[in-house]
Amino acid sequence: MKKRVAILGSTGSIGTQALEVISANADSFEVEVLTAQSNADLLIKQAVEFKPNVVVIGLESEYDKVHSALDPFDVKVYCGQKALSAVVENENIDIVLTALVGYAGLLPTISAIKAGKTIALANKETLVVAGDLITKLAIEHKVNILPVDSEHSAIFQCLSGEYINPIEKIILTASGGPFRGKKKEDLLKVTKKEALKHPNWDMGAKITIDSASLMNKGLEVIEAKWLFGVETNQIEVIVHPQSIIHSLVQFEDGSIKAQLGLPDMKLPIQYALGYPHRLPSDFQRFDFLNYPNLTFEKPDLETFQNLNLAFEALKRGGNAPCILNAANEIAVEAFLQDRIGFLNMSDLILDCLQKATFIKNPTLDDLINTNEHTRNIAKELI
Numbered sequence: 001m002k003k004r005v006a007i008l009g010s011t012g013s014i015g016t017q018a019l020e021v022i023s024a025n026a027d028s029f030e031v032e033v034l035t036a037q038s039n040a041d042l043l044i045k046q047a048v049e050f051k052p053n054v055v056v057i058g059l060e061s062e063y064d065k066v067h068s069a070l071d072p073f074d075v076k077v078y079c080g081q082k083a084l085s086a087v088v089e090n091e092n093i094d095i096v097l098t099a100l101v102g103y104a105g106l107l108p109t110i111s112a113i114k115a116g117k118t119i120a121l122a123n124k125e126t127l128v129v130a131g132d133l134i135t136k137l138a139i140e141h142k143v144n145i146l147p148v149d150s151e152h153s154a155i156f157q158c159l160s161g162e163y164i165n166p167i168e169k170i171i172l173t174a175s176g177g178p179f180r181g182k183k184k185e186d187l188l189k190v191t192k193k194e195a196l197k198h199p200n201w202d203m204g205a206k207i208t209i210d211s212a213s214l215m216n217k218g219l220e221v222i223e224a225k226w227l228f229g230v231e232t233n234q235i236e237v238i239v240h241p242q243s244i245i246h247s248l249v250q251f252e253d254g255s256i257k258a259q260l261g262l263p264d265m266k267l268p269i270q271y272a273l274g275y276p277h278r279l280p281s282d283f284q285r286f287d288f289l290n291y292p293n294l295t296f297e298k299p300d301l302e303t304f305q306n307l308n309l310a311f312e313a314l315k316r317g318g319n320a321p322c323i324l325n326a327a328n329e330i331a332v333e334a335f336l337q338d339r340i341g342f343l344n345m346s347d348l349i350l351d352c353l354q355k356a357t358f359i360k361n362p363t364l365d366d367l368i369n370t371n372e373h374t375r376n377i378a379k380e381l382i
């Protein structure tokens with residue numbers, strides 16, 4: 001039986017690589033749903049090639065174009081944000097890959113969990129915004145959340161066969177991004193062009209900026225807490241510029257397990273889609289002799305404040321990570337529009353954490369309101 005896959009955000013970096021994985025494993029998967037926000041041309045091309053039953057285009061103004069192009073192919077076309085939450089409930093879907101970016105992933109993920117679909121989670125922002133609620137909902141609906149993020153996939157792979165053994169510590173590796181080694185004064189005038197040049201990974205714009213500012217690692221710390229049920233003080237971050245060790249788990253006997261490989265997101269995508277099977281691949285193999293020096297450094301928390309802010313938000317709990325995420329989304333957007341400088345992003349997030357209303361035990365509605373409210377505060381501050 002082929003696994004039937006819905007890909008939310010099929011035109012992005014993760015989405016297109018997921019389709020490469022599916023193409024190469026056509027006996028194992030078929031595509032049920034594809035969705036995109038604005039890239040109608042690529043969505044149409046993907047739909048013609050992969051023949052899903054349903055596509056969703058986020059931007060309503062692109063609906064007519066997509067609809068008329070796919071009319072001859074018997075593909076249902078919907079548009080708008082609400083359609084995302086509706087289409088993932090379809091009984092023909094086995095697994096939903098959340099490859100869309102930002103807060104927009106939250107409601108469709110909830111809807112997929114309630115419909116009992118396995119989640120292959122790339123959209124880390126969902127767990128940052130509502131980790132407590134999402135993990136409880138997944139338990140209630142007996143749904144597996146399989147990580148796609150390379151660090152979390154590494155941890156998940158290290159935990160295989162260790163179900164009865166408590167984790168002592170999780171060690172998340174970070175490449176350090178394009179500005180590793182730089183100090184605050186060097187970062188005052190960096191441009192978006194420089195920030196968008198990641199040394200090891202080719203990704204969407206938002207996560208690439210997050211990687212340059214170390215917010216990505218902060219979001220991943222929060223993601224790890226919820227995926228693996230550990231306390232904040234059990235998560236450590238270490239800079240590993242070569243991005244070969246994707247992360248590590250230390251157990252109570254002191255033993256450390258790591259997962260290694262060349263930096264290629266197709267591997268964690270394929271592991272999540274194929275889970276529990278490791279499907280064969282022709283991905284380039286790692287050769288130790290090409291990497292005689294794997295190195296490690298302490299993260300520079302003085303220069304890259306975002307990682308601290310994320311740890312603080314996680315310790316504070318409640319809606320603080322939701323505030324952090326919303327402020328960061330506005331900050332990154334403003335930086336990409338040349339409206340604020342690189343270091344202003346952390347100032348803005350700190351301001352929002354201080355100004356937005358704190359809620360200790362937020363409901364889903366509280367989180368939806370917190371997101372709205374924080375975005376407004378951030379926009380006013382800019």
Ligand code: NAD
Binds near residue numbers: 099
């Ligand atoms: P991307 O910007 O390349 O692609 C985003 C996709 O989501 C596109 O298909 C776009 O059409 C869609 N989208 C954008 N805004 C949307 C909205 N408001 N509503 C619905 N759909 C929308 O992003 P990406 O780099 O592929 O990242 C996707 C997610 O995966 C992010 O949460 C990111 O943190 C995570 N992730 C990415 C990588 C990577 O290598 N790219 C690695 C780890 C985790």
Ligand code: MG
Binds near residue numbers: 150151
């Ligand atoms: Mg990652």
